[in-house]
Amino acid sequence: MFWIEFLILLIAILIGSRMKGIGLGVMGIFGLVIFVLGFHMKPTEPPMDVMLIIIAIVTTAATLQASGGLDYLVSLAEKVIRNNPSNVTFIAPFATYILCLFAGTSHIVYSILPIISEVATKKRIRPERPLSISVIASHLALTGSPISACTAALVVLLGYPGALFDVMMISIPAGLIGTLVACFVVRKKGLELNEDPIFIEKMKDPEFARSIDFSTEGNGVKVRAGAKTAVMIFSVAILLIVIAGAFPELLPNFGPGTKNLVLKDDGTVSMVTVICLITLSASAAMMLITKTSAVAVTQVSLFGSMASATISVFGVVWMASTFMENNSVVIKESLGSVVTAYPWTFAIALFLLGIIMFSQAAAVKTMIPLGIALGLSPIVLIASFPTVNSFFVLPGYPTLLAAINFDRTGSTKIGKYVINHSFNLPGIVATVVAVAVGFLIGSIIL
Template structure:
């Protein structure tokens, strides 16, 4: 029976992934309905905590965008990238990494990728090198950001055993090391543009050559008056979350009793609730000080992206959690001894599921509880956290497609066999090195 149930789960994920957008969520609900009404499976708890965190963080990021803060950050990034064009293969991924780490979402890279592509092309550095690892580094940063939904999901699962600071002090250096490993393999990837026959053939077209060689001077609108102020408010909110994570005694304690979504059984306010509270409060402060209307926030592209993410995670995680809960005994009996003997093998399962779910948060919420039930040490689960970044494996993730489209030279590409694309090698190397570095750092720091 478990194989039939698994086949239904896999079919829902595959069909939902092809539908894109909210497809994973609605197809997850279809499979869940089959589980409940046909197989009489007891439904697990829906992922309310992760959904609320995504809503809070995305609403705040959308407020930052509506207030002009995102434009200010992009222009700051552009100055950094253009200052050292010969080092674009290094600077590109570092900028996307730290901007994603700060914002908690990789959506900010859509504005950075065309700049990285242009700087690379002007310097005649193969854009594939900088674009491929820049996309991967942004994904890795999600599993190091203190305000990302994936980090919050892991923190909720490890509640009482690990703190936010434990995740950050392992995952930030581990993913930076992984990013640098990806930079190393991309440094001389492919032919330089001045030796690439495809690019040289394209340059024979006068119109194409003129567009490549032209100096780009965009006539931009001036920044909104509250742009810099909104960035400062957002930064202070992130800092406050990190401080509370590092010093949980800053929060009031309400005595032992029945826990809920906000307070645990010991009476401590949960970190997920802190993130939701601080993020939405900072959004309110931004709106008031910068005079940004609620309508402007609702129209921001990040708000729309976040709404889609909430629906997707709602359906697919609820479906996956129900499957895991029903078959926990069988799964533990099958995998328990192997995983306890070699904990790193669980990272492979995280990676494979993330390929199918296209979401770090959904993968974390769906599979990390199984790791806990299998007896894997919390420190090892933190070390394996970067393994949920398998969403590059199949080239359908929006950031990958955006990078391909922004590369006018065509060097960033999807191969004939689908999986032999520009992001495969830097992605595999970066994730593998991040996990290895995570195990090393977890043994020292946690």
């Protein structure tokens, strides 16, 4: 029975991931219906905490976008990349990492990918190299960002004082080192651009050749007057979240009571509440101070992505957690001894789940409770955290597809066998190194 139920889980996730958009969420609910009505499984609580976090964080990021703050951040990253074009393979991924670490979303990378491609092409550096690792860096940054939904979900599940600070202390250096190693690995990946037969053939077209050497520098979106102010407000919000996570004793305590989304067992305000209050207050401040229209916030691309992310997490996590809970005895008996003897194998299990989940927050919410139930230490859980980005293995995520489309030379591509695409080498290297470094740092500081 277990394997039939597991097969249904996989089929629902795979079909949902191919449907794109809210497909993962609605297929998750469909799978849950089969579990409840067909197999009489008792449904678990829906993942309201992660959903609230996504709504709050994405709304604030969308306000930053509507106020021009994201354009300002992208303009800073563009200057850094253009100032040293010969080292674009190393500079672009780190600029992207820092940008996404601060913004808490990888979708900001769409604005900087064409710049990376243009700078690399003009220097006749194979664009595949900086583009592939920059996309991986944009994902890896989220597993250390205090303002990302997946980090917030992990902190809530860990539940101990100072968990956010520990996640940042381990995940950020691990992510940076993983990115650096991957940069060295891809620096000579593929043929040099001038030797690539596809590029040589394209350059025979005079119109294409002229477009390659045409510069878009200085033609970017004009930054709004209140953009810098919006970034400052957003920065203060991030700082306050970090302080609240590092020093929970500063938060109000209403006395011991029933644990819920708002309060913890000891009566202190939960991180879900802290994140929602701070981020949405920052959103209100940005609207008021920079005179950004509330209607304009609902019309930007990031706000539109919130509905898809929320529905996806709602459906797939609810289905997966129901499966996990109702099969907890079998799963613990199967994995318990192996994971206890070799804790690093939990990272492998999380990596495999992340491939088909297409959502870091969903992977966290599904697997981390299992890790906690198996008695894994915070070191193992935090060090394994970067593996939730493994959805790069199947090249269907929007950031990967955007990088392929922005590379007019054709060097960034999906191979004949699908999985032999431009992003797997840097993705696997960066993830493995980040996990290894995470275990090392965690063993030192925790």
